[in-house]
Amino acid sequence: MFLDLNPDLTSEQRSLKEQTHKFAEEVMRPAADKLDKLSDPAEVIADDSVLWDVLRQGRELGYHVRALPEELGGVALGPVEQCIVAEEMGWGSAGLAVCMGASSMPFVFAAMLGPPGLIEKHVIPFRDDVKAEFIGCWAITEPEHGGGDQVYIGSKREDIPFIRHGTRARLDGDEWVINGQKSAWVSNGTIATHALLHASIDGTEDERDAGMFFVPLNVDGVTRGKPLDKIGQRDLNQGEVYFDNVRVPADYMLVKPDMYEMVTDIIIATANGGMATTFTGVARSALEEALEYCKVRVAGAKVISKHQLVQKKLFDMFTRVESARALGRAVNVYNTQAMPPEPHYAIAAKVQNTETAFDVASDAVQLLGGCGLSREYPVERIFRDARAAMIEDGDNDTLRLAGARLLLERYT
Ligand SMILES: Cc1cc2nc3c(=O)[nH]c(=O)nc-3n(C[C@H](O)[C@H](O)[C@H](O)COP(=O)(O)OP(=O)(O)OC[C@H]3O[C@@H](n4cnc5c(N)ncnc54)[C@H](O)[C@@H]3O)c2cc1C
Incomplete structure (x- = not known):
């Protein structure tokens, strides 16, 4: 190992x-x-x-x-x-x-x-x-609102034209009634039995009001889309979840409007922190595949690990993996102690480490030559899996913009 x-x-x-x-x-x-x-x-x-x-x-x-x-x-x-x-x-x-x-x-x-x-x-x-038998999902993004809309690019939420979720909850007696749709990207979307659902609130004075709900999905009014067919992370089920007059008890609202933005930030910090370390592992797996291959493949009359250009590439990959781990771990340790956690650190680590995973996997494909393109070798899958991560949990460009907003706000 x-x-x-x-x-x-x-x-x-x-x-x-x-x-x-x-x-x-x-x-x-x-x-x-x-x-x-x-x-x-x-x-x-x-x-x-x-x-x-x-x-x-x-x-x-x-x-x-x-x-x-x-x-x-x-x-x-x-x-x-x-x-x-x-x-x-x-x-x-x-x-x-x-x-x-x-x-x-x-x-x-x-x-x-x-x-x-x-x-x-x-x-x-x-x-x-x-x-x-119990499978959860996080249902935040929508056909009309991607991750960028959820992280408040540019300025704080109260300063910008509000983003209203297409999924809405209305209080009816002691129950919430939920209507709307979440995007085809919801991980575990077609197999989940329960959701952490983000929805706008109908019937309050402030049209920006939103909350988070715990929603059992084996109830009347919930339907699903088809499992999504995609380039990478094909072993991850994804799909739409539709809500048609779905009723949940009033106290299944876990996060009320006054806490919504802060808890969304905490989730983004936690989720992006998790992505940063997960994709350190993805990058490391690509590096290990390349190390193993380069020590046995003979080309140019010697095992290719004896060629200096190959050595340089392997060492650069190693440096990037170690840097990714150090950043990911530091951010997660820091954010566990910080109250509230600082999403821009987690965003920095997510962006950096998913791009590291993609670059290291791409270098591994190159080092394996034709075999790098073959489905017989894991690097081909790892490369596609890493590509998806640059859009997953917020695409890296809009995350950068959200991170920049936080950085500018904090730097006084
Ligand atoms: C593998 C995977 C797993 C996922 N899991 C989940 C999940 O569990 N739950 C869930 O709810 N969602 C999930 N998602 C959805 C994911 O968060 C979104 O796909 C992502 O946030 C991008 O949203 P979008 O696809 O709607 O793209 P869009 O938001 O439409 O963005 C399209 C392009 O426009 C650019 N753009 C958008 N807004 C701006 C702006 N304001 N300024 C400048 N440029 C902008 C973006 O950079 C991007 O290049 C997952 C996605 C993937 C790939």
């Missing part, structure tokens, strides 16, 4: 890394290779798909509760431990890592912000679920 620059890891952290690497290597990687080659994305989620084995084995190892509070039986891993798990999972498969991370989101938020009845009914069964 490739060693990273972390002499300070405790023996518990090292064994967490080894355990997660084993899961990534023996379970995630082979499943990702299989799922990626399926031509129809509906096959990825078929009853006999290996996807379900990955989710079940991940649950048996407790990865689904790694962010749940300890008082609810979660593991509540610290930031370094979260980074270790995310990097190893990214090494195994970006798409499956995102699938598992997104799956926990509504339950983690419900555990922190939900009423006791909701926690009893939904969070506890999720915690105990080893059959992968």
Whole structure:
């Protein structure tokens, strides 16, 4: 296994890394290779798909509760431990890592912000679920509003023409009634049983009012789109979720309008921080594939790792991987302590590390020559998976603009 620059890891952290690497290597990687080659994305989620084995084995190892509070039986891993798990999972498969991370989101938020009845009914069964019957999703983007609209580019929300979600919630007695649609990009969109849903509020004085809701999706009025067919992370199910007069109890609103912008910032900081470490793992997997290949491939009368140009390329890739880990880990540790977390640091790490993953994977394709283009070698998939990350969780250009706004606001 490739060693990273972390002499300070405790023996518990090292064994967490080894355990997660084993899961990534023996379970995630082979499943990702299989799922990626399926031509129809509906096959990825078929009853006999290996996807379900990955989710079940991940649950048996407790990865689904790694962010749940300890008082609810979660593991509540610290930031370094979260980074270790995310990097190893990214090494195994970006798409499956995102699938598992997104799956926990509504339950983690419900555990922190939900009423006791909701926690009893939904969070506890999720915690105990080893059959992968509870799958979460984060439903924020919409056909009319991409990630850029959600991160308030240019100026703070109160200063700009408001962005109203097409998905809207109206209070009717002691229930919210939800109508609208989320985009085809929602991870786990067609298999999720529960959503953390962002929606605008109807019937209040301020038209910008929005909130976040915990929504069980096995209720009347919820329908789904087709599983999305896409270039990379093909093992990650995505699809639209439609809401037609869907009713949830009034206290399933987890975040009220007065806290909406702050909690959105916290989610962006957490999600982008997670992307930064996951894609460190993706970059590392491409580097390791290249190292292995260059030590055995003979061209120009010697193994190609003896050619200086190849050595330079490998060393540049190594430098970028180590820098990505250092930035990702520093940002996640900092943002765990900061209250509230600072999204522009997480955005910097997400942008930097997903672009590192793409560049390192592209260099790996180059070093493998013709084999780099072949579907027989994992770098071809890793390259496509990394490309998707530059749009995932906010496309990198609009994230940069949002990061610039925050930087300018903070720098006085
Ligand atoms: C693999 C993957 C997983 C995802 N998972 C989820 C998920 O779990 N939940 C979810 O809700 N969404 C998810 N998304 C959606 C993702 O967040 C959006 O695709 C992303 O934010 C971009 O939005 P868009 O596709 O609508 O592009 P748009 O916002 O339409 O952007 C199109 C182009 O216009 C540019 N642009 C947009 N606005 C501006 C502006 N104000 N100024 C300058 N340029 C601008 C952008 O830079 C981009 O180049 C996922 C996407 C991917 C690829």
